[in-house]
Amino acid sequence: MSQTSQIPQSIWADILRIRYQSPLIHSITNFVVMNNTANALLALGASPAMVHAPEEVEEFVSISSALVVNIGTLDANFVEGMRLAMRQAKALNKPIIFDPVGVGATTYRNRVSEELLALASPTVIRGNASEIMALAGLNAQTKGVDSLYGSEAAIDAARRLSAIWGSVVVVSGEKDYIIQGEQLATVANGHPLMTKVTGMGCTATALVGAFTAVNSDYFQAAAHAMVVTGIAGEIAAASKLAPGSLQLNFLDALYELTEGAITDRYQLTIG
Amino acid sequence: MSQTSQIPQSIWADILRIRYQSPLIHSITNFVVMNNTANALLALGASPAMVHAPEEVEEFVSISSALVVNIGTLDANFVEGMRLAMRQAKALNKPIIFDPVGVGATTYRNRVSEELLALASPTVIRGNASEIMALAGLNAQTKGVDSLYGSEAAIDAARRLSAIWGSVVVVSGEKDYIIQGEQLATVANGHPLMTKVTGMGCTATALVGAFTAVNSDYFQAAAHAMVVTGIAGEIAAASKLAPGSLQLNFLDALYELTEGAITDRYQLTIG
Amino acid sequence: MSQTSQIPQSIWADILRIRYQSPLIHSITNFVVMNNTANALLALGASPAMVHAPEEVEEFVSISSALVVNIGTLDANFVEGMRLAMRQAKALNKPIIFDPVGVGATTYRNRVSEELLALASPTVIRGNASEIMALAGLNAQTKGVDSLYGSEAAIDAARRLSAIWGSVVVVSGEKDYIIQGEQLATVANGHPLMTKVTGMGCTATALVGAFTAVNSDYFQAAAHAMVVTGIAGEIAAASKLAPGSLQLNFLDALYELTEGAITDRYQLTIG
Numbered sequence: 034m035s036q037t038s039q040i041p042q043s044i045w046a047d048i049l050r051i052r053y054q055s056p057l058i059h060s061i062t063n064f065v066v067m068n069n070t071a072n073a074l075l076a077l078g079a080s081p082a083m084v085h086a087p088e089e090v091e092e093f094v095s096i097s098s099a100l101v102v103n104i105g106t107l108d109a110n111f112v113e114g115m116r117l118a119m120r121q122a123k124a125l126n127k128p129i130i131f132d133p134v135g136v137g138a139t140t141y142r143n144r145v146s147e148e149l150l151a152l153a154s155p156t157v158i159r160g161n162a163s164e165i166m167a168l169a170g171l172n173a174q175t176k177g178v179d180s181l182y183g184s185e186a187a188i189d190a191a192r193r194l195s196a197i198w199g200s201v202v203v204v205s206g207e208k209d210y211i212i213q214g215e216q217l218a219t220v221a222n223g224h225p226l227m228t229k230v231t232g233m234g235c236t237a238t239a240l241v242g243a244f245t246a247v248n249s250d251y252f253q254a255a256a257h258a259m260v261v262t263g264i265a266g267e268i269a270a271a272s273k274l275a276p277g278s279l280q281l282n283f284l285d286a287l288y289e290l291t292e293g294a295i296t297d298r299y300q301l302t303i304g
Numbered sequence: 305m306s307q308t309s310q311i312p313q314s315i316w317a318d319i320l321r322i323r324y325q326s327p328l329i330h331s332i333t334n335f336v337v338m339n340n341t342a343n344a345l346l347a348l349g350a351s352p353a354m355v356h357a358p359e360e361v362e363e364f365v366s367i368s369s370a371l372v373v374n375i376g377t378l379d380a381n382f383v384e385g386m387r388l389a390m391r392q393a394k395a396l397n398k399p400i401i402f403d404p405v406g407v408g409a410t411t412y413r414n415r416v417s418e419e420l421l422a423l424a425s426p427t428v429i430r431g432n433a434s435e436i437m438a439l440a441g442l443n444a445q446t447k448g449v450d451s452l453y454g455s456e457a458a459i460d461a462a463r464r465l466s467a468i469w470g471s472v473v474v475v476s477g478e479k480d481y482i483i484q485g486e487q488l489a490t491v492a493n494g495h496p497l498m499t500k501v502t503g504m505g506c507t508a509t510a511l512v513g514a515f516t517a518v519n520s521d522y523f524q525a526a527a528h529a530m531v532v533t534g535i536a537g538e539i540a541a542a543s544k545l546a547p548g549s550l551q552l553n554f555l556d557a558l559y560e561l562t563e564g565a566i567t568d569r570y571q572l573t574i575g
Numbered sequence: 576m577s578q579t580s581q582i583p584q585s586i587w588a589d590i591l592r593i594r595y596q597s598p599l600i601h602s603i604t605n606f607v608v609m610n611n612t613a614n615a616l617l618a619l620g621a622s623p624a625m626v627h628a629p630e631e632v633e634e635f636v637s638i639s640s641a642l643v644v645n646i647g648t649l650d651a652n653f654v655e656g657m658r659l660a661m662r663q664a665k666a667l668n669k670p671i672i673f674d675p676v677g678v679g680a681t682t683y684r685n686r687v688s689e690e691l692l693a694l695a696s697p698t699v700i701r702g703n704a705s706e707i708m709a710l711a712g713l714n715a716q717t718k719g720v721d722s723l724y725g726s727e728a729a730i731d732a733a734r735r736l737s738a739i740w741g742s743v744v745v746v747s748g749e750k751d752y753i754i755q756g757e758q759l760a761t762v763a764n765g766h767p768l769m770t771k772v773t774g775m776g777c778t779a780t781a782l783v784g785a786f787t788a789v790n791s792d793y794f795q796a797a798a799h800a801m802v803v804t805g806i807a808g809e810i811a812a813a814s815k816l817a818p819g820s821l822q823l824n825f826l827d828a829l830y831e832l833t834e835g836a837i838t839d840r841y842q843l844t845i846g
Binding site: 055057059064067068071072075076080081082083084085086088089092093096097110280281282283284285288289 | 334335336337339340376377378379380381406409410411412413447448449450499500501502503544546547548549551552
């Protein structure tokens with residue numbers, strides 16, 4: 034990819050908008066990653082809020098710039114909050130980012146995911162290969178919340194999912210694929226050690242929320258978020274190759290991101 | 305402020321009492337910060353416990369030295385636990401610290417906060433300017449859980465709130481104001497990077513709980529907690545100016561606090 | 576203990592199995608430690624999943640290699656998930672690891688713990704001295720989630736508990752005792768600073784889950800897990816003696832464990 038590409042400037046422009054506008058990202062997410070994803074959003078420059086109660090999610094959506102819904106530690110009370118929040122976000126035309134953690138592993142996860150998709154088709158869906166395949170109605174094997182497939186195995190499933198719901202679909206893995214209709218982008222950033230820190234995928238999903246809040250080209254926004262997540266992971270892994278350190282250094286790297294680092298490291302190809 | 309002030313000795317005496325007595329601090333708090341606030345309490349020398357079930361909070365309050373209630377990730381089940389715990393703490397005359405996270409952002413938060421205040425007026429209320437203004441019945445604008453005002457803008461609201469409920473009211477921000485009736489203390493400790501780590505305000509609230517458990521002059525206890533939170537943040541920021549590092553270094557700094565660091569750094573003025 | 580002991584090789588063999596098989600560990604645990612225990616399992620090489628909803632726990636147990644149940648932030652909804660998951664794990668003959676956090680502190684904790692034990696006797700029970708004494712029906716004093724006794728004070732209680740439920744019982748403390756029937760193992764690894772990081776006991780419990788998933792000699796598996804937890808804590812404490820650092824370095828140490836470190840440091844005596 035040539036250094037004269039517009040891509041790094043375009044990514045950097047999104048980051049500057051996030052830092053300047055500090056968009057409020059409403060998250061209904063799982064207990065495991067609430068702290069990390071809030072800190073990742075803050076480090077990037079956004080303003081996170083975790084609000085799930087059915088009594089207030091609709092009102093909260095109305096003051097937010099994007100809604101992130103993640104089913105990691107699903108339960109009935111949260112599902113009710115997700116329903117109301119997604120319906121309201123749809124009505125108000127706000128970006129909805131959906132992370133179907135562990136879908137395919139249980140009937141409940143499948144049922145809830147299908148119901149939520151039908152209720153309010155997401156702007157962006159991000160999952161690993163197993164999750165995207167399961168969500169597309171394929172008989173994917175899962176291992177809890179881990180994928181048993183490389184991300185490339187789910188490209189067709191992602192196309193199908195995108196066609197059904199009109200969503201941008203992100204399959205993350207060693208390479209990330211961003212798909213919308215006929216469009217395909219590939220992100221080769223990231224580091225294998227990121228799989229040894231819980232919730233790095235959930236963090237990517239949260240960051241997609243921040244980018245969609247400032248860039249209405251959602252295909253591009255999703256691709257930018259995946260590049261930035263991957264680059265922050267690479268920088269963190271370069272500091273120390275161990276998972277406790279990676280979690281901390283990832284936040285520091287996100288906070289310290291420069292246009293130079295993006296220009297030097299981005300590996301995004303479109304088409 | 306003269307170096308012969310009694311303030312640093314008084315703060316240090318509280319810390320020694322916390323380290324020696326290790327008071328049990330019962331917290332009903334939000335999912336985002338449970339781990340951090342538990343770790344901050346441990347690093348200071350207190351003994352944290354997160355217990356929210358209506359079935360057991362009354363019994364747990366009775367063995368605790370202070371109760372911290374934080375509405376960050378509010379839901380109906382937690383609210384019922386808060387009600388029972390606050391009523392019991394009031395009956396047993398134990399300090400209640402209330403953190404109205406995000407009040408003003410939704411009707412539900414406003415309603416729950418008012419109900420809890422009326423049920424059992426807190427010993428100390430800590431919030432940012434938007435939250436204190438909203439809680440005082442003013443039409444404050446909020447941005448999710450962030451304040452849109454400097455802390456000085458909420459001094460009058462804090463006086464009003466203190467007059468209504470008899471509480472010590474802490475408005476935190478670039479400067480922290482501690483108010484009770486006619487009394488005013490100002491804390492200028494802290495570092496702007498603390499706003500880039502989720503739940504530093506919630507951590508301050510938890511530490512107020514620890515100080516009220518060992519110092520029955522609650523105005524002083526609240527001021528001491530804010531100084532200690534601020535100093536630990538300053539020391540952490542001096543190590544590395546990035547938010548992942550700050551979160552870790554804040555805990556280390558709390559654990560390693562010395563009387564010398566407090567004497568050198570405290571910025572507390574009364575009146 | 577002689578350097579020709581089979582113990583370090585046996586521990587190392589378990590670790591290699593965990594890294595190779597990456598067993599799925601189903602955890603129904605408390606909000607405070609979900610992130611840490613998931614990260615500890617990942618750092619060791621296992622695959623964690625936190626799933627608590629009554630709607631799906633039975634199905635999830637059936638794809639998991641071990642079930643960890645921890646009552647730290649107990650509430651009715653989680654208890655229902657624990658019931659269904661434990662019954663299913665028992666039916667499928669999968670290891671159940673039970674951590675009775677804070678039992679003895681409230682009637683509710685006592686009642687729930689007794690009910691769960693009777694429903695599906697655990698493979699391994701791990702607690703501090705107060706918890707093990709309370710669970711054995713003794714009138715132990717507790718201080719919230721902390722023990723007021725040294726671990727040796729609970730050896731008789733552990734024997735009693737083991738006799739009643741047929742479980743391996745681990746009493747953790749300055750020394751850890753692993754008991755099953757007449758068998759006794761003692762682990763002297765660990766570092767006092769580990770008590771200043773929230774949930775290190777819960778982490779030990781989670782790691783016991785990983786070891787039972789690859790070693791069907793559950794007495795040995797529990798002992799190995801306590802040695803590994805202790806050694807990782809020692810290595811972490813050797814890096815920096817402060818609790819924020821310890822939490823991070825513990826994860827790094829788990830990830831970087833070598834057979835040499837285990838051979839040099841293990842302090843496990845049997846009988």
